[in-house]
Amino acid sequence: MRAAPVGFMLCREEIVMLTPENLSGLLREIDATALLPSRPRRTPDWRAEAEAWERLTDVFINKSAGLAQALVDTALNLTGAQAAGISVDEPGAHPHVFRWVATAGTYACYLNGTMPYDFSPCGEVVKRNAPVLMREMHKLYAYVSELHKAPHEVLLVPFHRDGVPVGTVWIVHHNDEQLFDAGDLRIVQKLTRFAGAAVDHARHLQRLSHANEVMREVDLRKDQFMAVLAHEMRNPLGTISLGMQVIKRAGDDPQRRVATIASVERQVNQLSSLVRDMTDAAAIRNGKLTLYVSNVCVQQLIASAIETCQEAMQAKRQRLDVRAPDQPLLVNGDAARLTQVFVNLLNNAIKYTPDEGEISVVATRRGTDIEVCVTDSGIGLDAVALPKVFDMYMQVPMNDRPPDSGLGIGLALVKELVEMHDGAVAVTSAGLDQGTSFRVTLPDGAAA
Numbered sequence: 006m007r008a009a010p011v012g013f014m015l016c017r018e019e020i021v022m023l024t025p026e027n028l029s030g031l032l033r034e035i036d037a038t039a040l041l042p043s044r045p046r047r048t049p050d051w052r053a054e055a056e057a058w059e060r061l062t063d064v065f066i067n068k069s070a071g072l073a074q075a076l077v078d079t080a081l082n083l084t085g086a087q088a089a090g091i092s093v094d095e096p097g098a099h100p101h102v103f104r105w106v107a108t109a110g111t112y113a114c115y116l117n118g119t120m121p122y123d124f125s126p127c128g129e130v131v132k133r134n135a136p137v138l139m140r141e142m143h144k145l146y147a148y149v150s151e152l153h154k155a156p157h158e159v160l161l162v163p164f165h166r167d168g169v170p171v172g173t174v175w176i177v178h179h180n181d182e183q184l185f186d187a188g189d190l191r192i193v194q195k196l197t198r199f200a201g202a203a204v205d206h207a208r209h210l211q212r213l214s215h216a217n218e219v220m221r222e223v224d225l226r227k228d229q230f231m232a233v234l235a236h237e238m239r240n241p242l243g244t245i246s247l248g249m250q251v252i253k254r255a256g257d258d259p260q261r262r263v264a265t266i267a268s269v270e271r272q273v274n275q276l277s278s279l280v281r282d283m284t285d286a287a288a289i290r291n292g293k294l295t296l297y298v299s300n301v302c303v304q305q306l307i308a309s310a311i312e313t314c315q316e317a318m319q320a321k322r323q324r325l326d327v328r329a330p331d332q333p334l335l336v337n338g339d340a341a342r343l344t345q346v347f348v349n350l351l352n353n354a355i356k357y358t359p360d361e362g363e364i365s366v367v368a369t370r371r372g373t374d375i376e377v378c379v380t381d382s383g384i385g386l387d388a389v390a391l392p393k394v395f396d397m398y399m400q401v402p403m404n405d406r407p408p409d410s411g412l413g414i415g416l417a418l419v420k421e422l423v424e425m426h427d428g429a430v431a432v433t434s435a436g437l438d439q440g441t442s443f444r445v446t447l448p449d450g451a452a453a
Contacts, residue, residue, distance in 0.1 A: 031145040032129070037138045037158070044186040050083075054192070057083055061199060073107035076174065076200050081109045084189045086176035088112040088156070091164065091200070092120060092127045093172035103127045103172060111154050111179065130161045131170045136190055137161050160185045162193045165201040174200065244272045271316075282414040285345075286397065289421045296339040296425060300450050303334040303368050303375055310347035311366070314355060321360045329368040334375045335450035338426045343447075346422050349415040350379040350443050357441070358383035373449050380442040386434040394432050395420040423447070 057079045064075040077089040088110035092103040101122035108116045122128050126146060130137050139159050143150050158178045163170040174197045178185065248269040255262040288294040307327065318325060336343070347366075354364045358381040367378045386394060397417040423430045428447040434440065 028145075035139045035142050035145055037140040038136065041138055041185065041187045041190055044184055046186045046188045049188060054083060058199075072200070074109070076196050077107045077109040080174065080176050080193055080196050083192050084176050084185070085183065086110065086160075086185075086189075087179050087183075088154075088177035089175065090115075091172065091174050093164065094122065094131070095119070110177070112152070112177065115152070126159060126161055127173045127175075130163050130173050134163050134170045136163070136194065138185060138190075154179050157181055158185055160189060160193060162190070162197045164197050242272075242276075245269050248272075282418060285418055286414050286421075289418070289425075294425070296342060298337055298339055300335050301338055301340045301343065303336055303377060303447075304329050306340065306344050307347055307366055307368060307377070309344045310351055313344075313348050314351040317352070317355050318364070321355065321358070321362070323355065323358060323361065324363050326363065326365040327367075328365070330370070334368055334370060336375050336426070336447045337450040338447065342422050343426065346419050346445065347377070347379070349419050350445070353415060353443075354379055354381035354383065354441075357381065370449060371446075375447045375449050377445045377447075378442055379445075380440065382440045384441075385437045385439040386432070386441055387437055391432060391434060395430070419443075419445075 061072070061075055061079060064072050073091050077091055080086065080089040088108070090105050090108040090112055093106050095102050095104045098104075098119070102119040103122055103125065105112075105115055105118045105120070108114075108118075120127060124146070126137070126139055126142055137160075139161070140157065142159060143155060149156060156177045157180050159175055161173040161175040164172040164174050174193055176185070176189065176193060248265045251265045252262055252269075255265065285294060307329065311325065311327070351364070351366070358364060363382045365378075365380045367380070369376050395416050397414065420430050423445055426447055428445060430446070431444045433442050433444070
């Protein structure tokens, strides 16, 4: 099998040698599109065309992966061409090329070959977004002479995806004994429209399928959220109810009364936190969360967050390492909301780090940004969970879930609040049981 056509270096040399005037002149010389209407037409074989559409429809319904090849085979059979193919733009390739995704006839051996995007017949057709008939194209595109059988005439029709030209369907004659006519153009245009409609339909189905998967996942998460919410509220409410009974019966025992009130207060704070997260999530989703921006010190934000989380951290005997420069790190933001960001990150670290584990908070200036990293020695995250960790209602799958693992809202709020401050948050983990690190990046307020 011969190598696929490329010819990039030759194209560059040709482009250097061609002036705009010469290029336009050669294009006019090889462009035979205007001859199509005046050429004698063969009598259409409507039966053959009807049978071809029936076969194509069957392929589309039952074997859609083979549709491109079925199209070029049909183009070959209905037009009597000696070669046919489909060339599609491959934007991620370097250099930029059209790839021959289907071939038939004398060029069947060039399947998956490429042609240059910027200097090729396909590129010219896509630029015009109109059918073109070219004769003796080697006069301009000399690299086509590298093909094992040079084309004499090539009829190219633009192929569309979502209404945008992204390639061509083409047919080839190798000698002047056979010439393409307007009937051939009609057939190839119909095939091209069929291909475009089929591709758009397949992409639409793919998008619908993806949307359905997303909706099913969201519904599942909502169901899980409601179950977790019921659990998270039932425990504090049970403690509060029991505490109220204890307070009523405490009589003259002030020590018991004070301890019970403190326990009730902790549960009320936990419920308040749950309600606040749900309220904030709804406000952000509806675009109704207002930021009260001022120049605030990151070290003070971290200190406030640590004070809020201190009791939970001490209960698990976890060690905290805080590192920050002596010089204040300033950002422009809402102090209450940014404190909430660091509280949520610290709470997440506390929940998923075992007793006597380690948590660190490191704040630093990096160029024109302020960076705060919250790292723990906890359960870590696998590669599947990492991209989803900031999704609303996300709960990391685990057998031994902490009783206060939350509603799956906290990290989603972190992402939303940080982005509202023109910042970014990212998560990394070496894997399960390898700990997790969250990095918050905010614009440096001192540089503003």
